[in-house]
Amino acid sequence: MAQAGVEQTETMTVREAIRQGLREELERDDDVYMMGEDIGDMGGVLAVTGDLIDEFGEERVRDTPISEAGFVGAATGAAATGTRPVVELMFSDFMGVSMEQIMNQMAKMRYMFGGKTEMPVTVRTTEGGGMGAASQHSGTVHTWIAHFPGLKAVAPGTAESAKGLTKAAIRSDDPVFVFENKMIYEQQGEVPTDPDFTVPIGEAAIEREGSDVTVVATQRLVGESLDVAEDLAGSTSVEVIDARSLYPLDTDTIVESVEKTGRLVVADESPLSYGIHAEVATRAMENAFFSLDAPIQRVGTPDTHVPFSPPLEDEVVPDGDDVRDAIDRIA
Amino acid sequence: MSGYDLESVDGRIEALRRMLTIRVFDETAGDRFADGEIPGFVHLYIGEEAVGVGTCAALAEDDYIASTHRGHGHCIAKGLDPEHMMAELYGKADGYCNGKGGSMHIADVDAGMLGANGIVGAGPPMATGAALSIDYQDREQVAVGFLGDGAVAQGQVHEAVNLASTWDLPAIFVIENNQYGEGTPVGKQHNVDNLSDTAAAHDIPGITVDGMDVTAVAEAVGEARERARAGDGPTIVEAETYRFRGHYEGDEQVYRDDEEVERWRQRDPITSFKERLIDRGELTEDEFEEMEAEVEATIADALEYAKEAPYPEPSEAYDDMFGEPVPEIEEFARQAQAQTDGGER
Numbered sequence: 129m130a131q132a133g134v135e136q137t138e139t140m141t142v143r144e145a146i147r148q149g150l151r152e153e154l155e156r157d158d159d160v161y162m163m164g165e166d167i168g169d170m171g172g173v174l175a176v177t178g179d180l181i182d183e184f185g186e187e188r189v190r191d192t193p194i195s196e197a198g199f200v201g202a203a204t205g206a207a208a209t210g211t212r213p214v215v216e217l218m219f220s221d222f223m224g225v226s227m228e229q230i231m232n233q234m235a236k237m238r239y240m241f242g243g244k245t246e247m248p249v250t251v252r253t254t255e256g257g258g259m260g261a262a263s264q265h266s267g268t269v270h271t272w273i274a275h276f277p278g279l280k281a282v283a284p285g286t287a288e289s290a291k292g293l294t295k296a297a298i299r300s301d302d303p304v305f306v307f308e309n310k311m312i313y314e315q316q317g318e319v320p321t322d323p324d325f326t327v328p329i330g331e332a333a334i335e336r337e338g339s340d341v342t343v344v345a346t347q348r349l350v351g352e353s354l355d356v357a358e359d360l361a362g363s364t365s366v367e368v369i370d371a372r373s374l375y376p377l378d379t380d381t382i383v384e385s386v387e388k389t390g391r392l393v394v395a396d397e398s399p400l401s402y403g404i405h406a407e408v409a410t411r412a413m414e415n416a417f418f419s420l421d422a423p424i425q426r427v428g429t430p431d432t433h434v435p436f437s438p439p440l441e442d443e444v445v446p447d448g449d450d451v452r453d454a455i456d457r458i459a
Numbered sequence: 460m461s462g463y464d465l466e467s468v469d470g471r472i473e474a475l476r477r478m479l480t481i482r483v484f485d486e487t488a489g490d491r492f493a494d495g496e497i498p499g500f501v502h503l504y505i506g507e508e509a510v511g512v513g514t515c516a517a518l519a520e521d522d523y524i525a526s527t528h529r530g531h532g533h534c535i536a537k538g539l540d541p542e543h544m545m546a547e548l549y550g551k552a553d554g555y556c557n558g559k560g561g562s563m564h565i566a567d568v569d570a571g572m573l574g575a576n577g578i579v580g581a582g583p584p585m586a587t588g589a590a591l592s593i594d595y596q597d598r599e600q601v602a603v604g605f606l607g608d609g610a611v612a613q614g615q616v617h618e619a620v621n622l623a624s625t626w627d628l629p630a631i632f633v634i635e636n637n638q639y640g641e642g643t644p645v646g647k648q649h650n651v652d653n654l655s656d657t658a659a660a661h662d663i664p665g666i667t668v669d670g671m672d673v674t675a676v677a678e679a680v681g682e683a684r685e686r687a688r689a690g691d692g693p694t695i696v697e698a699e700t701y702r703f704r705g706h707y708e709g710d711e712q713v714y715r716d717d718e719e720v721e722r723w724r725q726r727d728p729i730t731s732f733k734e735r736l737i738d739r740g741e742l743t744e745d746e747f748e749e750m751e752a753e754v755e756a757t758i759a760d761a762l763e764y765a766k767e768a769p770y771p772e773p774s775e776a777y778d779d780m781f782g783e784p785v786p787e788i789e790e791f792a793r794q795a796q797a798q799t800d801g802g803e804r
């Protein structure tokens with residue numbers, strides 16, 4: 129959904145949308161700079177940062193040593209002392225290496241210090257299976273961050289959201305993690321070009337209206353759910369919501385939709401047990417229990433790691449077929 | 460020893476054969492990856508063969524190694540079988556990890572290979588742990604942790620070295636300084652000239668050797684092994700080497716020029732070792748060609764084997780999550796099995 133007052137758009141990929149968002153924020157605010165492994169001359173291992181180093185130089189597009197604990201910790205200290213670092217963590221699995229700085233420092237500093245500091249740090253990282261990258265490069269770990277008090281987590285499903293949320297994250301005085309699914313970098317969409325366009329953190333987007341079933345999806349499963357909804361049009365009217373902000377989560381939009389359709393599928397690539405699915409489902413039940421006409425369905429990765437071999441990876445990584453099966457079970 | 464002690468002629472010939480096997484294996488893997496037959500990422504060891512082979516030549520067969528994301532060479536140096544390695548690269552059921560791991564995670568703990576590793580710097584703590592088991596049970600082995608120059612920046616590496624040195628564990632840390640961490644040159648990642656200088660912080664020996672010379676590596680690791688076995692704790696061995704290919708296959712290598720690559724190629728560890736053996740009358744050109752033909756046949760067979768081998772069944776995705784049964788996982792497996800039995804969706 130376009131923001132009110134935003135007219136001009138351009139077609140671009142998710143990758144280009146994120147890069148444009150980064151560029152605009154680097155231009156807008158001198159206190160913003162980026163750091164990460166090979167984000168400079170290499171242009172980022174998944175080519176997101178591209179040639180930003182040519183425009184902004186090594187001071188503001190900084191290559192780091194391979195030391196996640198060190199530079200995530202440094203970003204935390206830097207954010208507490210007046211600058212606005214944007215960190216790229218190549219693969220979200222590597223977050224494990226820097227988890228101490230995230231959980232005990234970044235998340236707790238403002239609270240524990242009685243509000244005596246801001247924490248304007250952005251952490252961008254990639255998630256997801258689908259490219260044979262095996263267990264240590266395919267994880268979807270955003271539940272960890274969304275679950276942890278003091279951290280914000282967003283996970284865009286469209287190019288527009290990707291740009292708008294990246295910009296909102298950088299402008300936020302709180303720690304915001306932007307989870308980019310690596311299989312949608314090439315996905316195209318219409319993206320507002322106004323440098324003041326942002327997507328407010330905490331607002332979901334209704335990507336397609338429908339009246340029979342609500343699918344609350346994230347990341348790659350947003351696009352795949354939209355395809356399913358298109359296929360089913362005529363028989364089942366599917367409403368597709370891009371949750372896109374995981375914490376804070378837009379309860380109102382989800383609840384209103386469930387009140388209208390009476391049926392809910394939650395589609396998110398993270399492991400099923402104790403995941404985002406459970407949170408979305410619980411909020412729907414707490415607020416719209418008597419509107420529900422069928423059991424809530426979950427689509428996600430079974431509680432496994434992502435295996436390397438193509439038939440095994442296909443088995444565990446959820447896709448549009450799984451969303452369709454879930455809709456079939458209740459519609 | 461490992462069956463290819465460099466003190467003997469046979470051992471030297473075997474070391475040359477293993478280096479060649481690594482080279483041909485990796486060239487084949489690179490080609491098959493370029494053809495789209497191998498999924499995921501592939502990081503080749505071409506140019507660095509002397510480090511893995513020199514290290515493993517100095518080890519006993521039951522010593523442990525913990526590897527990196529660039530692990531094919533370590534596997535072959537340690538004696539793993541190219542057939543099951545290649546099958547793993549193809550994601551086949553009887554690859555070393557039953558298709559779960561792929562190139563970056565080949566492992567065979569029974570063979571003393573604690574795994575290639577997708578996490579940079581995660582090998583050294585594994586080696587420290589293996590050394591702890593050895594020490595705890597008074598066994599006669601040592602454990603080697605391989606790491607790249609980039610990995611030296613990881614906190615967990617320094618924690619592992621500190622633990623091993625504080626407890627005098629029989630560990631050896633072999634830094635493969637191939638001059639780059641992905642696209643970032645070593646000079647932009649560290650403020651020391653020699654990465655072995657980091658040993659000083661732990662009051663253990665740190666030595667930098669020519670990593671293009673298999674005997675120099677073997678000698679250094681041999682001494683480190685004696686020290687470790689004598690109860691004197693770990694050593695850091697830095698081997699200066701070079702990767703002839705990109706960081707991963709498909710890397711455009713914008714960060715270095717052809718001239719630099721060419722300069723290092725002049726020091727090819729296989730060619731130079733072969734020439735030394737020929738000079739010393741331990742090998743003839745004919746014998747080398749014969750060896751080459753054998754190695755190529757071995758790898759061709761491995762490739763054939765890997766291509767023909769069956770993929771795992773979808774329900775195998777749920778194997779090995781836990782040692783004991785867990786109802787959630789069993790339910791997923793049951794559903795997958797039902798789907799297979801019921802035919803395609």
Ligand SMILES: Cc1ncc(C[n+]2csc(CCOP(=O)(O)OP(=O)(O)O)c2C)c(N)n1
Pocket residue numbers: 165194196218222225527528529577578579580606607608609610611635637639640641706
């Ligand atoms: C903890 C972690 N951070 C980042 C990466 C991504 N990565 C894979 S290989 C690599 C470079 C490693 O360089 P080095 O240790 O020198 O080994 P080399 O590739 O040169 O053999 C990086 C940054 C990773 N796999 N793990």
